[in-house]
Amino acid sequence: MDYPKSVPSVGLVNGKFVDENPVTGQVGSLISSDWGNAVTDELLNVIRAGGKEPAEAEHDQLLAAIKAIVRDSIPPEKIRTTLAEYGITDAYTKSVTYTKAEIEALLKNMSALPVGAMVPFPKGTVPAGFLEVDGSVQSAATYPDLAAYLGTTFNTGGEGAGNFRLPESRGEFLRGWDHGRGVDAGRTLGSSQTDALQNITGESSTFPTGSTAPLNSSGVFKTNARSGVPTGIAGGGAWSSASIDFDASRVARTAAETRPRNLAVMWCIKAWNAPVNQGNIDIAELALQVQRQKPIAIVGGYKSLAVSASGLSALVNVAADQLIVGAGQSVYSLSGVNLSFSGLASGENGIDVGELLPSTWYSVWVIWNGNAPAGLLSLSATAPKLPAGYTHKARVSWVKTDATANKYPLNFIQNGRRCSYRITPGSNVPGNVVISAGVQGHISIPTYVAIPVAPFVPPTAVTIHMAMTGTNSTQMVAPNDSYGGYTSLTNQPLVFYAASQHLAQYQLQLEGPNIYRAAQYAGDRLTCLGWEDSL
Incomplete structure (x- = not known):
């Protein structure tokens, strides 16, 4: 140009x-x-x-x-859900040489144990990320990594579906697996072994042939007192009998069990891969703070949102180039949404609870299960019942069912927040949706009549789009009944129409559940063209 x-x-x-x-x-x-x-x-x-x-x-x-x-x-902001997506990784580089003190500090706080590693602790407090190795039954859903590692190795029966058993370490010594060495052959990993003492053998006799005295004893054997003359011994003597007993306590410490010197500890097993708090950093709080520092992404935010229903079936169509869905403080950006789902189905891509009712408004949702989006209809404007596995959601529209046995959504089209009834012969919206017709109230006094808008626009509508017509039409519409007549100099009605065989369109911001109308002629009509939603 x-x-x-x-x-x-x-x-x-x-x-x-x-x-x-x-x-x-x-x-x-x-x-x-x-x-x-x-x-x-x-x-x-x-x-x-x-x-x-x-x-x-x-x-x-x-x-x-x-x-x-x-x-x-502006390119859509990528919604990040992990610290790694923000560039926070385990890697750390430094341009100078580490000192001895720096290396020692790094080693002291280092934790890289895999799930399933067993560690002895000198106190009775189980650290974060661990479970005591106490033979207890645990849920595989709660500890999936540990369940995958241990499997059913230590199950004894009766754990129940979806559970697994930990090994038992209380009061036990741990022994290295022989693994083919031959020192402790025949053992499998995780098998238990009772206590044992290496066998001690020996032999003694009271009076050897030709002897006048019993054998001397030492070590674990002892010769007891004797008297008399032994029988059958040449030359006689002063001994008559002797006995030898065995008592290991004379040369070793003894107890009710065989054991080495030891220190009592609590054995724990690494149960999950969650970061362990090193010092005063709360990992969960850190992740939350990072989430809060992201550029604001409003749940329900969209680019090129389009919703429609044909009025000829129970199908609802939703499309968007980008849509933000959320679950609490977690948000996710969906791209290329293109859904077509039926209100006659149940659950995902259907209705959340029950079945469609006639002449009823249903909120339209896009939901996400971490893998793929789906559509959902619900009576709730804020809290639909999500199918199993679905966590994120965003409301995108409303549909109203017709009064017939089909209960099909009324024929309409939506672009962004702007929604319009779509007149199509043969559909359930074959002509204008009439709000009110005929004489109502009084024009010049004026007297307004309240008209509920709930049958024509959904609960979250912020404006109503209307048309006035009539062969000799004089009508006034206001958002409340405090407005004057069309001749008032201070508070004229927001919408006034006086014409012959003409059609005038208006948009009125809603202040409550009603609009207020006054009309002079029997042929006057007020129709609803659509609404603007508060998305």
Whole structure:
């Protein structure tokens, strides 16, 4: 686009328009129709590209369109759910050489034990990330990594489905697996072994042949006192008998068990791979703080959202280039959403509870299970019942079922927050949706009559879009009944229509559950064209 320099009769000076100057005799420039139309078309193209419909009486549409175009051109913010996605990793680099003290500090706080590692602790407090090795039964759902590692190795029966048993270490010594060495052959990993004492053998006799005295004893054997003369021993003597007993306590410490010197400890097993708090850092709180520092992503935020129903079936269609779904403080950005689901189904891609009712509003949700999105209808505007496995959600629209036995959603179309009934012959919206018709209240006094909007727009609607018509129509509509008549100088109604065989469209911001109408003629009609949602 440029000034019309190729048209000599336009009268540009130095390539630009000039005003007429009677003093100097300068003739004013002319604007050709081609150039004027081209400029106007370019401006209108910008307005339409920003999602606006050009309106002659509105003077801020170009600015609003430019803002919308700039906003849509910004690449969507990736919603991150892990510390690693923010560049927080276990790797650490430093440009200088570590000192001995720095290395010792790093080693002291280092924790890289795999799940299943057993560690002795000198206190009775189980550290974070561990379980005491006490033979107890644990849930595989609670400790999936440990369950995968141990399997059913230590199960004894009766653990129940979905459970596994830990080994028992209380009061036990741990022995290295022989693993083919031959010192403790025949053992399998995890098998127990009773206590034992290496066998001690020996032999003794009381009176060897030809001896006049019993054998001497030492070590674990002892010769007791004797008297008399032994029988059958040549030369006689003073001994009559002797005995030898065995008592290991004479040379060793003894107890009710065989054991080495030891220190009592509590054996624990690494149960899960969660980070262990080293010092005063709370890992969960750190992750939450990182989440809060992200650029704001509003649940339900969207780009190019479109929703529709044909009125010929129970199908609801939802599409969006980008949609933000959330679960508490966790959010996720879905891309390329394209769903078509039926209100006659149950659960995901259907209705959350029960079945469709006639003439009832249902909120439309997009839900996510960490893998793929699905659609959901619900009576709740805030808390639908999510199917198993689904955690994130965002409300995107509403549909209203018709009054027939089919209970099909009414024929409508939605772009962004703007929703309109779609009139289609043969569908359940074959003509205008009439809010009120005929004489109502009084025009000149005035007297307004309250009309509930719930049958025509959903609970979260912020505006209602209407049309007035009639052969000799005089109607007034206001958001409350405090407005005056059309002749009032201080509080005229927001919507007034007086015409013959014409149709006028209006948009009214809702202040409550009712709008207020006064109409003069029997042929007056007020119809609902659609609404704007508070998405």
